[in-house]
Amino acid sequence: MSRRLFTVGPVEVFPDTLQAMAKPMIIHRGKDYQQVQKAVVEKLHKVLDTDMEIYLSPASATGFLESCVRCGVSKKMLGITNGSFGDRWQQIGTLNGKLVDKIEVEWGKAVRKEHIQGKIGKDIEAVTFVSNESSTGVLNPCLEVAEAVKAEGDPLFFVDGVTSVGAVDLQLKKMQPDALVFGSQKALALPPGLAIICVSPRLLKKAEKVENRGYYFDLLEIKKFADKDLPLTTPAVSLLFGLDYQLDKMLKEGVSARYQRHAEMTDMIHKWAKKKFGLYAEQGFRSKTLTAVETGKFDFGAFDSALKAKGFEISNGYGKIKDNTFRIGHMGDLVPKDINDLTKVMDEVLEEMK
Numbered sequence: 001m002s003r004r005l006f007t008v009g010p011v012e013v014f015p016d017t018l019q020a021m022a023k024p025m026i027i028h029r030g031k032d033y034q035q036v037q038k039a040v041v042e043k044l045h046k047v048l049d050t051d052m053e054i055y056l057s058p059a060s061a062t063g064f065l066e067s068c069v070r071c072g073v074s075k076k077m078l079g080i081t082n083g084s085f086g087d088r089w090q091q092i093g094t095l096n097g098k099l100v101d102k103i104e105v106e107w108g109k110a111v112r113k114e115h116i117q118g119k120i121g122k123d124i125e126a127v128t129f130v131s132n133e134s135s136t137g138v139l140n141p142c143l144e145v146a147e148a149v150k151a152e153g154d155p156l157f158f159v160d161g162v163t164s165v166g167a168v169d170l171q172l173k174k175m176q177p178d179a180l181v182f183g184s185q186k187a188l189a190l191p192p193g194l195a196i197i198c199v200s201p202r203l204l205k206k207a208e209k210v211e212n213r214g215y216y217f218d219l220l221e222i223k224k225f226a227d228k229d230l231p232l233t234t235p236a237v238s239l240l241f242g243l244d245y246q247l248d249k250m251l252k253e254g255v256s257a258r259y260q261r262h263a264e265m266t267d268m269i270h271k272w273a274k275k276k277f278g279l280y281a282e283q284g285f286r287s288k289t290l291t292a293v294e295t296g297k298f299d300f301g302a303f304d305s306a307l308k309a310k311g312f313e314i315s316n317g318y319g320k321i322k323d324n325t326f327r328i329g330h331m332g333d334l335v336p337k338d339i340n341d342l343t344k345v346m347d348e349v350l351e352e353m354k
């Protein structure tokens with residue numbers, strides 16, 4: 001049975017997008033393909049309002065999170081975390097043999113400049129940071145964090161934009177990250193399988209001096225081909241067709257209108273969640289793409305099964321808060337009417353569970 005997804009990702013992919021992906025296959029070493037990659041990158045520049053170099057990989061976003069560590073760090077990095085995905089990036093550093101200093105902020109709270117001031121050693125080559133923490137539903141104040149990091153010796157600054165890109169204005173020209181990583185299956189409303197990274201000249205220069213960068217996720221290997229609008233290896237061609245289509249859709253809607261739509265859907269979900277349960281993330285720093293609903297003791301399994309039986313799917317809690325939260329995704333191509341439909345069905349189910 002097909003269900004409407006209000007999940008944290010993969011998210012709902014609309015039939016028109018699926019249709020756009022169903023074009024005949026093309027070979028990736030030729031003009032037809034080059035035109036598609038070139039168009040996609042140009043449109044990404046517009047949507048993200050950046051002139052950073054942009055590379056694509058047939059991977060999930062984690063692939064490029066690993067690239068940042070392997071290409072930007074010889075010895076020592078620092079990972080900022082206030083949730084599972086911040087922890088994950090630190091782990092990626094450790095597993096790649098880097099020394100990892102940590103700034104750990106309480107879950108549910110935002111990362112603020114006072115967490116950073118005086119905490120970044122002179123030997124730190126790069127800092128990793130998650131803009132929107134998908135485990136807790138916290139949207140961190142990215143510009144504030146970026147400024148605080150720059151004030152501490154200006155290490156490379158890597159940003160996980162996996163659940164923020166396409167839904168909030170990250171103000172990249174102000175933030176000036178050295179990498180921004182995201183994937184197809186979140187607010188871009190595509191199926192999973194395509195990782196995207198924006199990179200700075202500083203990161204590319206640093207990579208020249210870092211040893212053992214590997215091959216598949218080596219930004220310098222990828223760049224050699226990207227400079228000619230080509231992929232390093234066989235690309236996810238159908239996903240590129242889909243991304244091209246989605247970017248057109250975003251530009252047609254207008255990027256600000258898209259951000260506004262996400263804010264509107266967020267308000268609707270917050271209103272519902274506050275009435276029925278509570279919100280896990282601190283006020284003023286709540287995500288615009290997903291909400292972690294704080295339930296206390298609650299039979300999420302029964303709630304989830306009943307919702308699924310009615311054709312709706314949401315996400316369970318994640319990491320150490322999985323037993324007292326669940327998460328609702330409200331991103332991508334969903335519109336306020338979809339949120340209305342969901343809250344109505346969730347109300348029905350809660351009534352039935354009494």
Ligand SMILES: Cc1ncc(COP(=O)(O)O)c(C=O)c1O
Nearest residue numbers: 060061062085134160162163183
């Ligand atoms: C904030 C964040 N970072 C990283 C990831 C990992 O992304 P992927 O599964 O595409 O590798 C996720 C996935 O949910 C995420 O939400």
